[in-house]
Amino acid sequence: MLYIQNLHVEVEGKEVIHGLNLEIRPSEVHCLLGPNGSGKTTLLMTIMGFSGYKVTKGNIFFKGTDITQLSVDERVKMGIGISFQRPPSIPGVKLLQLVELCKRFKKDVMSMAQELNLVDFLERDINVGFSGGEIKRSELLQLWAQNPDLVLLDEPESGVDVENIILIGRIINKILERNELGIPLGETRAEIKKKRRKSGLVITHTGTILNYVHADKGHVLVEGRLACSGNPYEIFRYIREKGYEECVKCAWQARR
């Protein structure tokens, strides 16, 4: 689904990602951990193709096509979607207008908004005066309507209360077409023939979302380099006990 090869990314003239390799297969969900400022958001923004994130070396392949030089809208049309860490407010544009615009899904907007407790927000300007948790739900509504094949989630649980995190987890699983065990849904013959298998890349600091959305693999990004990859739940346990510094040392020892 996604294959990244020797990626170097510059932001404001400074290299932030230094030769990153990553492969996410169809139907896999990966999570990305790492200390503040290590380049996690930069990686997601680069996969989306936003200006300001300059690929100086390396390539990004999506569904077998080299998308490194494609525009954001071309990538979106191919099936990549993102839920931002801090999306902008857009005064003058109603949430409903945007959701209708990005909809490529037979499910109707009202029933999706109902499931996300966002019906009263559809006529409001996007993110204007929304609380932190409401913004996260609004992001998921847009993503759900867009129905992407590769789902990029930047800290979906940050600022979300304990009850809403259950809701957010449930909707992410719906977007990913998974049940809570992480098993792909809709494995009808027609789906298999189309080979539609949704994949995800989730940035999380607390790991709480992994209690609701199963991840197949975890990666630790430190100073723009992948220091370690493996079982996400084991990596999290290790980092909680020993911190990032020990995690990186352990990864380097394992490579020797």
Ligand SMILES: Nc1ncnc2c1ncn2[C@@H]1O[C@H](COP(=O)(O)OP(=O)(O)OP(=O)(O)O)[C@@H](O)[C@H]1O
């Ligand atoms: N527009 C920008 N101008 C200057 N520096 C930037 C810009 N965007 C990102 N950076 C720098 O790039 C580095 C990586 O930032 P990024 O947001 O990708 O980190 P992160 O791992 O997502 O951090 P966090 O966990 O705090 O969200 C940081 O040092 C950041 O200051």
